[in-house]
Amino acid sequence: MRRSLLVRRLMATVLPAAMLAGSVSSVAVADPMLGRNMSTYGLPGGIDTPTAETLPDGTLGATVSWSDYGRRGNVTFQALPGLTTVLRYSRIDGINDFRREGYISDRSLDLRYQIVDEQGWRPAVAVGLRDFLGTGVYSGEYIVATRNITPTVRASAGLGWGTLAGRNRTIDVNDEGGTPNLDQLFTGGAKPFGSISWQVNDRLSLVAEYSNDNYVATYSNGREFQQGEAPDSNVNLAAYYRPGRNYELGLYTIGGKTFGAQFSVLLNPRDAPYPSGLEKAPAPVRPRPSPAADPEGWSGQWSQDPTAQPAIQKALGDALAKEGQILQSMALSANRAEVRIRNQRYINQAEAVGRTARLMTRALPASVETLVITSTSDGVPTSSVTLRRSDVERLENTEAGRIAAASAVTDADPFPGDLVRSEGVYPRFRWSLKPYLDLGIFSAEDGLTYEVGGEARASYEILPGLVATGALRQRAFGNIDQRGPAIGLPGTRGQYYTPEEYLADPALETTPEGVPRVRSDTRMYTGNSDPVIPELTLAWYAKPARNIYTRVTGGLLERAYGGVSAEVLWKPADSPLAFGAEVNRVRKRDFDQLVDFRDYEVTMGHVSAYYELTQGFTAQLDLGKYLAGDKGATLTLTREFANGWQIGAFVTKTDLSAEEFGEGSFDKGITLSIPLSWATGQPSRERTTTTLRSLSRDGGAQLNVNGRLYDRVRDSHSVKLYEGWGRFWR
């Protein structure tokens, strides 16, 4: 039965209909106004026109819609219960730019905020901005109200501006895009629109709408394009079918002559196939026998025996190893025990701490009452959870909140005198050989890009905190070939230097605007058919004082840069606030990714402030100097769920002008990180992480050094630890 378990588990993620039958979250509370279908713009509700509906909080979705008007790929995130965001990559047919291909590729961003939800007679009301960064083909704004008429029929009505009023805005051909077009919002006259949706049954819904969009694009150089065929009627019709709760198929017609189809996937971090995980049951707590039954254990006399601690440490270390925990060191006295563990298995540190506490009740003599469990990261202690053993015995099989109230989280003592290191933990040599897959999905220019090959990786931990790491990659096949950067001169948009041209002329390593090419030639590092060294470093992590963590990394830090990187972080265990600073002295690596360097060298770095807000939001502000020597700031806002999902957005603005920066005007992007354990139920700290950023540009470029301190330290600090505390007794 065990054999095909993983198969079924994977099937459960692929076929969510089965997985959701009767999950806990479906035992319902009052439903907000949730969309019954996805629109062609990737928003809940309507066909082309918007509604005031939302998605369940935290939902991450993708909608692809095809018609004669083009193809829209939308990535949707319900960032807050009322705030829906869409990042769109579209191919718009019928418009010719310099390439004269009959279509253009366009990126756009939408925001919609539901101001009020439906209540009593009052409809839900939302306000939205479509394609609001720069003037785009889809630019428009709206205010819309939606109300249930009967339990199955829902109506929306609103006022639209821009394309939603059939009055598309004139697009400035010289604009680099990417900045909000604030002066144009809600201008140019409004027109009403509306839609009605009918939920026929659990799976099928039908929508009819009245839309003013005439699918015209106008440019400031006087050119005007009709996308596809002009709609001959304002009425659009659609049918949507949901074979499972997470999938939707749609067919629609715009104006009666143009037909389209779409497909949506919706993932909710709350709907895990195995919400509690499939890890093996933890060892039960073993209560102590009465003092009469074990006078020797209760007396504490055993602590005088020099053979006691080594024997206990060995037994506990072996038991912890089966739980994916490494017992680094231990201090033991007659009534107190401290263990320092490295968690290699559980995404929530609380589960590692809880399982360690259970094992301690089974391994320690009866007189030990104070249990201190210190988490470590890269050999450095990060926080200590102190528990009374009698609380652990008393509160097993009660709600997790009770043991949380009886515990204390404090900073770990950096230099305790009585710790004894476990035998055989250091030095530690690890190697692995595995395949790798590099995927590029959201490049409007290149379509889907991929590279497959093998990677050998080894690490040698000489002492706690001192780690040598190396990796070697060999490409097998793929379509990510070597290519020079975009030429970037007037009239050459979309053309690239060949690698030979780029290598032959060192002057090309600076853009025509005078910016050193620090990232825009990143494709020069790809397509190597010989082995490459992605990383070869020596890193030293330390905790010199109670709240202070440091890192020094030297060597080949990343694909394109080598040098030295030093970082310091101040982060008390129970504080939501942290400060950090990083200085890097780096040199650009040669394109063969071996040990040679190119001429460009820079000293850069930043100071950072971090704050953990409520509801799993964290904010990070970096101020400093970037790879190209430009100075500026990066603001990152991340939403994180207790199960490990992370969805974040960042913007970087530096002293480069929009012209110097190029298309997009400034750097911005979205990061997604989904733990594999969420999808498979198997306990693991592994995650898949993707960054969707507009373009590889030279302004606001960061160094991609591994081992930045904040996320590593924060895992076991109070905000994140208590957020995941529900897993303590798991």
Place this chain on the structure above:
Amino acid sequence: MKPARKMTLAAVALASLSACGNGSEDETGSGPLGVLAQTAQQAVAARRASGQPTAPEKSPDERAAEALRVNPGPLILAGFESLGKTQIMAMTGQNGGTRTYMTPAEEALILRGGMLVGTRGLGNDLSVAEPETEALIRSGASGNGQRVMRYFSGDGLERPLQFNCTVGAGGKPGVIVESCRGHGADFQNSYLVQGGQIVVSRQWIGPALGYVTVQTLRP
């Protein structure tokens, strides 16, 4: 070449890509690609295994007799209705009146005098149950009470569900029935009580796992 065979070969090729190294299983995972490869490997193994004859399944009675012979400690027989499997579980720990029983695969039921208070290792576990009705059930009395069932939800939080329950005598002599309702769900637990201990029962674990029947083989 038949398509089925081709598929198997492709799966084997993919499986051979999976990782190797000297690290523990926790460290050497190779991301989504590794998971796919592992799945393919298991699919191949399952295909091979399905061709081989297997020993006839033993009946639950036979297995119970064998377990009683081999294991000297407390044992229960648990039938998970939605999973369609019946398993013998042995006590692995006792804390006060609460006992943890586990299968060899380390899935656990936690019982307090026969009353289900938690499960582990099943994927949709009941974290902990707090039945106010427990005293009524043990004493065989009738009455009402609340029952809080805590589950670990997909977003990583422990969430309580509250049910209103009525306890009374069931149709069969000696059987106590607890009927609960709340959150659009309702369920009925049945208990056979002897001297305050629940010796046989059918209890609801949660919306995803449904009912488990628990029979005491050796108290």
